[in-house]
Amino acid sequence: MLTGVTAPGPQHSAAALRGLLDLLAQGAAAEEFDRPAATARQAGAPAAELAEIAEATTVALRIRRTLSQHRVREAQLTALFDTASDLAALRDLDAVLRAIVHRAKLLLGTDVTYLSLNDDAAGDTYMRVTDGSVAEAFQKVRLGMGEGLGGLVAQTARPYATGDYGADTRFHHTTTIDSAVLDEGLRAILGVPLRLGSRIIGVLYAADRAPREFTAGEVALLSSLADHAAIAIDGARLLEETRAALVDLNAASETIRTHSEAMRRAEEAHDQLTDLVLRGGGADDVAAALADILDGGILIHDADGAELARARTEPQPPPTPAVAASRARGRAVPLNGTWVCAVLAGPELLGSIALTGRAGLADADRLLFERASVVTALLMLLRRSVAETEDRVRGELLGDLLSRTGDPGTLTARARRLGVDLGRLHSVFVAHSEVAPRHRLLAAAARSAQTRNGLAGLHHDHVVLVAPSGAPGPD
Template sequence: MTSLQDPAGALLRLVAGGAAEQELRAVPGTAPDAAEIAVGLRSRLVELEERVRSTDQLIQSLNELSGSGGLDALLRTVVARARRLLLSEVAYFLAFDAVTGRARVRVSDGIMSDAFTRLEVDGATGIAGFIAHTRTPSWTSDYLSDPRYRHTETIDTTTTEEGLRALVGVPVMKNGSVLGVLLASDRRVHDFRHQDVDLLQSLADHAAIIIDNERAHAAHRDDRRELETAVAELRSRESETQQLVDFQDRLFGVLLNGGSLQSLIRLIRQQLGGRVRVEDESGAVVVSAEEDDGGPDDGAEDDDGAGTAAGGRCATRVPLTREGRHLGDLVHVSALPLRLGEAGDRILTRAAATTALVLDGLRGSVSTGLLTASHLVQDLLRDPSGDHAIRIRAALGIDPAELDVVAVVECPATPRHELLVPAHRIAEERGGLAAEIDGQVLLWLRGEEPQAVAAGLHRAFSRALGAPVLVGADDRPVTPETLGAGLARAADTVRSLQALGWADAWALPDDVAPLPALLGRLSADELAAFVERELGPVMAYDRANGTALLTTLLVQQATGSTAQTARTLFVHPNTVHQRLARVEQLLADVRTTPLQQQLALTVRQLRPDTPHSPPARRPRNPEGTP
């Protein structure tokens, strides 16, 4: 047996004590072969110890990964463990997109540059592309000088900026598909060992399981959400169907009780909220439901008729058709920037069919009523002394003796027959009658104050038609015997407004005096006297001082804009303000009205000695405000 005192025994003691290679070779009397065997034995023991430590760390890493949550958190743990096990300076995971074929850095540990963490490259380039293509691990002692890999400017620049040299990477695969590449790197040139690759591959295999499990969980969550959505949709459809059935029953109830259009749209508003209105084929409002009509008010205001109204509101428009004829539209305006959805659309569709039925019946009765009223009023105008007033009371249920004010309505933007429909409705609401006489729309109404009647008619028609309206009313009490004279005065007032350039206004005969008789009965001298009375101080000031106050006033009245007046006259807006202030001072003692001043300006403008001014006029109301 060999004694531990001989050279061989000394070598064994040194190997067991972890002596370095130099110590083993320095034992005296040791044969060269024995020293080599001792060195190899020592290297093998060191390798086994490292594997034991690495295995322990790997098991610890896998245990930690099993308790982590979230894919990114798990991948960060994998990358951190890879860096620790390989004692590398950097580790990162490149994820591959199967659709685009590109790879990007998803998680990293030890990276210092932002450019590297945002790196996204073609999946076929760099060491990662090489590994993904070959589906095998790969390593290099100096990446930038290694010709095996497909280099790109983006990758090389980013790698240089980060200072990476030695790289090792392994594929992360599941079911034959490359999910990504796990890499470790150092900022110095060196070789990697096979055990480094094995450790990294073990982590990569576990990362593949993590990714696959997360994808399975995500798919399960998506399936569950889809199932929950489907169940919720089925329940919603069941509820919507019941709502539709209940609403249909209420619609039938309105029809059976002889309900009006107003009753229908109130019912729709109670069901859907917002605002509801019925428009005819020209876009004019026939009837609308307001906030005080008994429905939930969501703050919606009138919209512009488009699909999306101002302020984020939404307008839903459903055509009203009857036997192939387009009668108009049913419009719902919501204060919320959301459409009603399928249930609301179905309710509106049912409501539109019922509304079209009622509207068509009303139009038939309106046409008959208008025709009857027109014939009876024409007979009364031809023979005021006859029994036509009695016939009107018998046929229409309206006593002409109780009607006080006659008015004429003109709307150039609306065809005559379309103007008659709201005229009939407005007359009924006010306990009067509407008729068409010689192409003019006449309303004969109750009311002790003609001015209030004219203003009310202007508001009602403006709202119904959505277009500029002219209303002229006689300011004298009208009886069946004086209806003809009152109609003539009201019609003359409308024509006077048109002659003055008004497009949207109401007036009584005195408001436009003396224009109805002016052009037909006044001489040139009388016209000049009228203009002098209204504008004399301004014209005298211009003559005495060589100013252009009258011209400024003409242009201002024509354009309605101080800025436009300044541009037309090539002066500063402050100059226009100063001139208009001077005009106001000069006319302070002149007893006049805005309409009479407008009339004087119109007559003055027609004279050949009047300075040039634009012919365009800005519509104003009879009070003189824009």
């Protein structure tokens, strides 16, 4: 049984703990968390109680920070879903491009966002639209392939970020580009590719006028937006070409009408799946809805090949070569009568979806299937964000228990919210492997902790799992 935590303090500590819990429930500002300690101090609480209250305040602030990070991530993912719906509703290319850079500015909170498109004929990339820019020269700059940060992104199809562009020697600096960046006053720049299949059509940027480093989360967020943006740009361009064809080729009107209907059906299906996820639907719900829409069997696997959901088909492992081919091409690929599409967040492979029973898939349904992979990617990112937050909270509680810090009542309440009964007898396991890396051991321990109502985390650089032993502890 877990032991070593101190007994609850007298009335001052109890009142302070209630106050801290109330502040957490209210979502109060960080400075408000000093009030319970100040009140206890004014009431003449002894030093031991004040120390206990200070420890509880530290734990409460840590919980507040974790919850705040989770809320920010959840808000970002919700904004991505909103962006998908907004872009799907736009038909004009200029409106789509303006909406993309404006939403990128809102999502990342940077000073400037902008988008460049590749000019295949000229062999360079040019500034197409900006948000927050004040320098005319910057708004008209063109970058050769491989020049500057944006030219390197366009050439290599990989995201690049710099905390201080002017001082970063990784990039091929030119007088024209450096002068434009200097006129705009930009220092920190992040650029991600706009990808259509294996073709790069441009670059989406976020930049600040002060030096700073972009986090991996910000890179993934802008990459996810770029995936939506590329689809929207392609759709808007396709619609413009369709309108031009209607003027020049009246004989093609029926073909265009059929194609537009297919696009509408794909957009409606995309909106339906997005709305399903926004209302809290999981992988099983997405698989069932997509199976109905495409009239086939659906399997969803994670990046390790584990099945997450299945509808209207028998279990089968993901075809690894087809997933790799889809990832490389950026589109769905057929394999022995089954269509497979990699689920990506930028360059990161999150998993795959497979469609069975539809060997002869029309282009419209293939597009719909590929759009479903984007919704699935957002769902997986949300699931991962929630899981990471829960694992972090479990790990922090485990650390407090093993370090014998914190108030027992607070620790018990925290454990209860995670479904952990500290009144039961528990076993403590320390995991070590000469073969598997530590992060894989930690991930396996976290999964075991969730399924067994236990706790897992790192303690003094060791992977530790605490799980119920099967018999209740003494009262």
